[in-house]
Amino acid sequence: MISMKNVSKVYIADKPPALSDIDVDIAQGEFTFLVGHSGSGKSTLIKLLLREILPTTGEIIVAGQDVVHMRNWKIPFLRRNIGCVFQDFKLLPNKTSYENVAFALEVIGKSKHVIRTQVPEVLKLVGLDDKAESYPDELSGGEQQRVSIARAFVNRPPLLLADEPTGNLDPATSLGIMSLLNRINKTGTTVVIATHDREMVDSMRKRVIALENGKVIRDQSRGVYGYGD
């Protein structure tokens, strides 16, 4: 699903690179945590996968597409294969939950009929079928994150990227979000989560890739957050 070979990213020439010589392979259907301190390169890695930025060197394949040599006009089509969840939810404030989710389908030209059946379905999956007509500012943080997960997942992308999805949420709510992401993973979707939520990582016992200063320092298949740090 994801293949990164010798990937480096240098933002400013004289400064140490944000990522250096990353080799990562993530198979289809895997559930992977990407852990590390702030500035370790997690977000840079996510941005590379989304083709928001280009690597300085190296090759990246995401969902079968060569991200590095991709034409600009093809980027939207890459992103349709990647569901995205962010710490700040990134919901459209002037659309209801339903419309926020429906938007992801409208964008790829799905018919009204498809929208009318899939949106309620996915809202039910995330447990928000009763909040469909609420605007984001009428929802709690956990509920907003559920809407953003519903939006990311509604067109059933093969890959779901989450950048600090529980960063703004209390532990109990975070647990709910994680189990939701786990359930989505069970449907066959590859899930990659960048986080520094130690408890969460430790309790899930999933693959953990640890980054430090732009390098992979650990890659364990049933890992924990880290030792002592």
Next chain:
Amino acid sequence: MAISPGYFIGEAWSSFRRNWVMSLVAVTIIYISLLLVGTFFLTGAIVNRIATSFEQKVSISIFMKDGAAPADVQALQGDMQKDPRVDSVSYVSKTQALERFKERTKNSPQLVEQLRGNPLPASFEVKLKDPRQVAAVVKTIKADPALAKVIKNAEEDVHWGQTIVENLFAATGIVRLFVLVFVILLLVVSLVLIGNTIRLAIYSRRKEIGIMRLVGASNGFIRTPFLFEGVFQSVVGALLASGTLLAAQAFLVPWLQRNLRFLPVSISGTTLAQLTGLLLLSAVVIGLAGSGAAVRRYLKV
């Protein structure tokens, strides 16, 4: 991609409703700007018409000597009427000239009583299609051999008020230029102002554009509702401005006509149609250009 234009129109409308404060600001600024442009356009049209009416008063008078042979007079008239620059040639006989004199001096009839016989000459009054060509036409007439047979002296008997005419044309030319420059300046200022307003409205929604990109919306898909919205706002502003101007002129022009009888104040239907066209056309151009340029900035990958 099978997305109907209905989707974009719906999107534009619902975003107009949801962002109605920003939309209202944009529409208001477009309205006021175009109202200013339109006001000066109409003022310019009125000034132009007044200038034209002054210019059309320019005519050439040729005073003939008594006892000129009718054949020669007719020959001269025929020559002048053949000139394509000449609009009309009217003959004023001695008797008609006396009548006009009596009419003009009816407050002091003793003037006429003192006249012995009829000292007034017969004359031609020549009107031109384009009054600006008066000097050239006078030159042609003076070169006509038929002229010498019916007048005493070419310098004295061919009148066209040279100095006044030249000053008049200089004045109307300056007024026209001034009005034109002012309308163009105002139009440019409005374009910049309106473009900026639309950009501001879009800037306030750059987060939305970022999210659209993230969920895989193609650039065209993102841009189109904004373009629809920009054009929609501009057209609403333009229609309001046109409506206000049409209503205002329907009220003001008759008032001016009553109160400034000495000036020929009027606005033709063509001018009003041109005005509406100008405002609507600039609205569409501004709407497209303003929103296009603004969205473009946030679409950079």
